[in-house]
Amino acid sequence: MTLTNGREASWVSYRDFLVDAIVPESETAKSFYLVPADGGALAPYLPGQHLPIRLAMRGLPKPIIRCYTLSDAFDGRRYRLTIKRQGPPADRPDLPAGLSSTWCHDHLQSGDILQAKMPNGRFCLDLSETHPVALIAGGIGVTPMISMLNAASRAGCTREIHFLFALRHGGDHVFREHLQQLRGRHANLRMHILYEQPRPEDRLGADYDAAGRIDASLLRQLAAERRMEYFLCGPPGMMQAVAAELLEAGVENGRIRTESFGPSSLSLRAAMADEEPPRESEISVTFLREGVTVPWTGNSGTLLELAEANGIELDYGCRYGDCATCQTTLVSGEVAYLHPTGATPDPGTCLPCSCRPVTSVVLGS
Numbered sequence: 264m265t266l267t268n269g270r271e272a273s274w275v276s277y278r279d280f281l282v283d284a285i286v287p288e289s290e291t292a293k294s295f296y297l298v299p300a301d302g303g304a305l306a307p308y309l310p311g312q313h314l315p316i317r318l319a320m321r322g323l324p325k326p327i328i329r330c331y332t333l334s335d336a337f338d339g340r341r342y343r344l345t346i347k348r349q350g351p352p353a354d355r356p357d358l359p360a361g362l363s364s365t366w367c368h369d370h371l372q373s374g375d376i377l378q379a380k381m382p383n384g385r386f387c388l389d390l391s392e393t394h395p396v397a398l399i400a401g402g403i404g405v406t407p408m409i410s411m412l413n414a415a416s417r418a419g420c421t422r423e424i425h426f427l428f429a430l431r432h433g434g435d436h437v438f439r440e441h442l443q444q445l446r447g448r449h450a451n452l453r454m455h456i457l458y459e460q461p462r463p464e465d466r467l468g469a470d471y472d473a474a475g476r477i478d479a480s481l482l483r484q485l486a487a488e489r490r491m492e493y494f495l496c497g498p499p500g501m502m503q504a505v506a507a508e509l510l511e512a513g514v515e516n517g518r519i520r521t522e523s524f525g526p527s528s529l530s531l532r533a534a535m536a537d538e539e540p541p542r543e544s545e546i547s548v549t550f551l552r553e554g555v556t557v558p559w560t561g562n563s564g565t566l567l568e569l570a571e572a573n574g575i576e577l578d579y580g581c582r583y584g585d586c587a588t589c590q591t592t593l594v595s596g597e598v599a600y601l602h603p604t605g606a607t608p609d610p611g612t613c614l615p616c617s618c619r620p621v622t623s624v625v626l627g628s
């Protein structure tokens with residue numbers, strides 16, 4: 264796939280980016296446009312990829328790291344992130360609101376600097392393919408789909424695209440006008456927007472197409488097209504339900520691609536959790552790059568936590584096996600995952616944020 268024309272850049276570790284503009288997209292989400300602080304070129308990315316960012320927040324001893332999807336097609340000029348303000352869980356209003364998203368909404372301003380690694384991720388739409396595709400999004404999980412839709416639109420892609428977007432109500436409806444424009448412009452794009460709990464001011468037929476959730480009949484219609492490829496991104500419950508319906512309708516597992524934005528109970532991928540308790544006393548972990556070997560005990564947690572406890576800096580993003588930022592070469596030894604991960608590590612590698620050693624292991628870079 265051709266990514267870009269013009270100047271391109273790559274960098275290792277983190278690079279400074281300037282917040283160029285901030286645009287509200289809904290009552291709960293804002294877009295942040297970023298340009299390289301050094302005035303250099305951007306790295307291209309594929310539609311659906313994300314950006315690991317690092318935020319230095321006053322009052323916190325260490326910068327915090329999060330991943331945010333690049334929510335527009337690559338244009339060579341700016342990166343766009345669209346961030347939803349994350350409140351406390353509905354059933355635990357006493358807990359603190361989301362650290363990074365709240366800070367971005369309340370404190371990040373045009374002209375501020377944050378740091379970002381190279382774009383990353385495998386949840387990408389291949390515009391050179393020709394078979395039909397269904398992009399199924401819930402809430403802020405729409406960000407990779409917007410990037411995919413925009414890339415397809417700009418490339419004049421004639422692939423049949425079905426876009427299903429499930430929202431709570433109009434208050435969360437990001438990119439409303441833009442999506443309507445795309446709908447009017449592309450005959451190959453079928454759009455279906457659902458509000459679960461429309462408000463009195465939300466207009467059926469104008470803002471949304473139907474009330475309720477993505478239901479089985481809608482998914483069965485899609486599944487009737489055997490060549491359809493599916494991209495799912497949204498809250499874990501919604502993804503689980505949609506994936507289950509598709510599998511039930513006979514869709515092959517391999518045709519369903521998923522991206523999770525955080526801890527997810529999605530069980531599409533095989534759970535890799537261990538059965539055998541480790542023989543703790545025999546286990547050591549070697550970090551080859553640092554030339555350090557440390558013992559692992561049952562209290563050491565994940566390989567990432569063990570590294571941090573020993574002053575070793577490993578890259579990470581989501582800390583839940585979804586973004587693959589922490590992917591590290593497993594030179595030798597065996598690991599077990601503590602929960603199903605959204606990302607599948609490449610052969611010969613592991614995701615230290617989500618696994619622990621089963622035998623002594625040696626980690627490369």
Ligand SMILES: Cc1cc2nc3c(=O)[nH]c(=O)nc-3n(C[C@H](O)[C@H](O)[C@H](O)COP(=O)(O)OP(=O)(O)OC[C@H]3O[C@@H](n4cnc5c(N)ncnc54)[C@H](O)[C@@H]3O)c2cc1C
Pocket residue numbers: 313329330331332333334344345346347348349350351352358359360361362363364365384403406407523524525581585586
């Ligand atoms: C590949 C990828 C792409 C992503 N793309 C996007 C995107 O495009 N847009 C977007 O908005 N997000 C995206 N995310 C999610 C994003 O990375 C963050 O996870 C999200 O913004 C929440 O981070 P936070 O720091 O605000 O919340 P956190 O501080 O991480 O908190 C998360 C939740 O936990 C709650 N919480 C706080 N303390 C506790 C506690 N003690 N016990 C239980 N719960 C607690 C908080 O209230 C909050 O609801 C993406 C994630 C991944 C992995």
